[in-house]
Amino acid sequence: MRKETEAQLGAPAASARAATIYDVAQVAGVSHQTVSRFLTGYPGIRPETKARVEAALAELEYQPNLSARSLKSGRSHRIGALVHDESETGPSLTAHGATMEAREAGYVLDVISLDAHDRDSITKSLALIGPNTLAGVLALASTDEMVRAFDAAHFTMPTYVHSEADDTRLAKTDVSRVGMPALIAYLRDLGHRRLAHVAGPANWSAGRNRARAFAAAVEELGLINAGELTGDWSARSGYDAIAALPVLPDATAYVVANDQMAIGAILALKRRGLRVPADVSVVGIDDLPESAYIDPPLTTLRVDHVARGREAVASLIGQIEGVAARSVPIEIPHVVVRESSGPAPSRRR
Template identity: 40%
Template structure:
């Protein structure tokens, strides 16, 4: 018996197994949605059965296409894994490989790196997720700028939108809560500033009372300290936390004071972290669809590459409220 490695499958073998032409398989690899559903399934099954991997080098030599994209963003401590994973999957499904480029410095440094990539001939398109200072000159490849993160990978745009804070306060008020506390995130984040602002505006607009805003740092300790520091005669019955981590600290401090959650105090978080789903009580929160952002950004870039009309952004928000066990109507007296 020979120990030589198995030769990789060819596009013609895939076509033969699927009962289609090799041209159809090629169309599938470039844009699977262009095929009829029945044909697409047959080709997909053949690709999986043969473990077919397209020869991207040979393809680029024939077509002058590299089938590679670059995603450029700032360097920071909090890497946006969920968004980038969804962006990469979307690109892979369209037949592209993705290079993630994290650049130290500001918008100018990112612009220089983008210019290098555009001139290299190694990529067919570039997606910038942090602001860049691009010149007005023409580039050899399409460049889409989606300023999702700032120079420190802090969320901007939809990630900093605080509209749902109005819904949180209004929902808690509908349960009967009248005195609130907000444990905010770090002030140098746009998302923290926006949530604090909308919280105060909504409390005032609805004629409610805020026992204060505690400027935290996104940590569980900041939530714990905020509730531990409330006076003994406080009438706070609802705490809105900057994120789920802070909310967990709030819950722990409430329990340490002998308060039940949500019997004595309701707690609302933000981010829909997995630990909050399985906590006791499970945490009411705001789910953030970061995957949708990644998919949308790549679809925009692919449209530019193909010369198609860039899809209009949808009206659907990436944030939505999830009500769980940590919120309930307040007791008449603690």
């Protein structure tokens, strides 16, 4: 029987090794001290030198030795992240952005997933945080239960709690302040006057904020609020919210608090004999990747969850290192027009 070598199989040669800062320095044409200063965030490196070092790091796929770095600096480069379970898209994308930001800054994110609705689960997850091995804690708080648990916790290390502001009048989030008014104005311009809302769960500040923003924008633009239904962010709940009604709201458009519920709502409306968008328009919020590929493709409000996760970690690392947080550009929410929305029936020729 013929024995194939690793080289024949396409595996790395036995002598292959991870790139070092000396390798990076050679490729970039700089000293290894310059590479070291770059990796530790030294601000005095010339832009053209930084560009060469960045290119060399990417070419060699350099990975910092976090264990050695931690021993040398005397501090950890691991961040404990308490996150909602990843079935919800917004929190999942935020956690993804947080992971990328941590990795690019030379930290590792230890993710602890928890049940955002179970106070005992949250408390037990908090007990898993090891103060002697972590540089800091990132808490991505989605629900009221999470916010209360994190507020009551006594962290002994730098901590950043990321949660959407909740103002009983109207939260000044980008979605409430800019995104939802733009979405409602878009429907108004299509001739829609009677709008219904499928809201997220009431124990999420995002659910409450989006419901308040919908009502405020409808009133501001002189339109009619045709009623509010409620879901739990899932596609099933969006479907059930429509399917369970004995009589549908007198609305020509549904503004749904997230894309997942909007996908379910579209199916329910179709099964009740309505055409989307010929009889009724449906719009969502978040712009999930799959939203462009349902039938019909979903008009939605694009929200930059990934950048929010990056911003949270950048703020935490600023605390850990005692420096100003890196400024993270965040895309302002804007309407992405697809085929699930169109002119109100009375405007059609």
